[in-house]
Structure formats: C-alpha cells, structure tokens
Amino acid sequence: MAQAKYPKPSVTTYADHEVITPPNRLRGTVSRVKDARSADNPVARAEAALAQLSSEFSGWMDQECERLDQARSKLKANGFNEATQQALFRAAHDIKGEAATFGYPSIASLANSLCRLIEHSPDTTRIPLPLIDQHVDAVRAIVRESARPDIAIVAEALTERLREVTEEFLAHENRERPGYLDDILGPPIAPGEQF
Numbered sequence: 001m002a003q004a005k006y007p008k009p010s011v012t013t014y015a016d017h018e019v020i021t022p023p024n025r026l027r028g029t030v031s032r033v034k035d036a037r038s039a040d041n042p043v044a045r046a047e048a049a050l051a052q053l054s055s056e057f058s059g060w061m062d063q064e065c066e067r068l069d070q071a072r073s074k075l076k077a078n079g080f081n082e083a084t085q086q087a088l089f090r091a092a093h094d095i096k097g098e099a100a101t102f103g104y105p106s107i108a109s110l111a112n113s114l115c116r117l118i119e120h121s122p123d124t125t126r127i128p129l130p131l132i133d134q135h136v137d138a139v140r141a142i143v144r145e146s147a148r149p150d151i152a153i154v155a156e157a158l159t160e161r162l163r164e165v166t167e168e169f170l171a172h173e174n175r176e177r178p179g180y181l182d183d184i185l186g187p188p189i190a191p192g193e194q195f
Contacts, residue, residue, distance in 0.1 A: 050101075057102040058146075064098060065140045067091045072136045080125045088132070089118045095139060104146060106155035107139050113163045114139075120170050122177070131169065135162055 007023040068091040075084040096111035114135040121127050138158045145151055174180055 061102045109159045
C-alpha cells in the first residue's frame with residue numbers, strides 16, 4: 001500500500017473542543033546554514049545593489065518630474081481626454097510609488113493628492129488647471145530644492161494645503177454622491193496610509 005504524499009494533521013482532543021494542527025511542510029524545503037556569517041544573504045545583496053544605484057536616483061527622479069511636466073503640458077494643450085488624463089495619472093502614480101525609494105519621501109503625498117484629484121473627479125474636465133499646476137509645480141520644486149535643510153517643513157506645508165484644496169474640490173464635485181463621498185473622504189483603513 002502506498003504511503004500518503006503529505007503527513008496528516010495532528011488532532012488533540014479536549015473535553016469541549018479539538019485542536020487540529022496542520023503539518024509544517026516548510027521544514028523540509030528550508031535549508032539550514034551552519035555559519036550564518038558566510039551565508040549568501042539576499043537582503044544584504046539587495047541593499048548593496050540599491051546602494052550602488054542610489055547615485056542614479058536623483059537623475060531618475062528628475063526624469064519622472066520631467067515626464068509629469070510633459071503630461072501636464074499635453075493636458076493643457078489638448079484638454080482632458082482619455083490619453084492626457086491617463087498620462088498625467090500614470091506619471092503622478094509612478095512618482096508616488098518611487099518617491100521613498102529614490103529618497104524623496106515628501107513628494108509621495110503630493111503625487112497621491114494629484115492621483116486622488118484625477119481618480120475621484122466625476123468630470124475631470126471640471127478640474128481647475130491651476131490646481132493641477134500647483135501639484136506639479138510643488139513636486140518639481142521639492143525635488144529641485146531637496147538639499148535645503150528646511151525642505152521637509154516646506155514640503156509638509158505645501159502638501160497639507162494642496163490636500164485641503166483637493167479634498168474641498170472633491171467634496172464639492174461629489175456632493176450628489178454621498179455614499180461615494182464618504183468612501184473617498186473617510187479616513188484610510190490601512191495603518192500609516194495617507195489620505
């Protein structure tokens with residue numbers, strides 16, 4: 001008779017309940033290293049690779065800011081349409097995701113505010129172009145002035161004000177959609193997540 005491919009779970013019976021403990025199959029797939037210092041540490045390798053690339057981060061962020069500015073220029077020249085809206089959203093979304101890795105954590109919230117503005121506006125053609133300009137210009141200014149010792153304070157003030165204006169605009173534009181409004185203006189569910 002063939003033996004079972006996987007071990008069976010253990011069952012411990014008590015007077016009023018049973019505890020079923022599944023087998024730990026990971027023990028067979030994990031290899032043990034005798035000397036941890038000589039072991040290949042993938043986290044250390046990744047950090048070393050990131051450190052080597054870090055000299056490139058400011059150039060990459062400059063390119064992302066240029067892409068954001070070009071998307072804004074195309075939007076202003078051609079108006080809101082599917083292509084211009086998506087280009088602006090993607091550029092802001094990419095900056096939001098890359099900001100912390102590239103060493104510019106203060107612009108992530110600004111880029112997120114611009115993404116929210118585009119994503120939650122029921123009619124994007126009603127978004128005031130100066131509000132988009134202020135978001136894009138703030139991101140570019142913070143990147144440009146990142147060496148200033150007070151940049152975190154300046155970035156926080158800019159972000160807070162632009163977020164307030166964005167939320168006011170979204171509240172006004174979505175006033176006929178109260179359920180939707182509660183979802184987009186309510187506090188985030190995930191810990192540490194920004195509005």
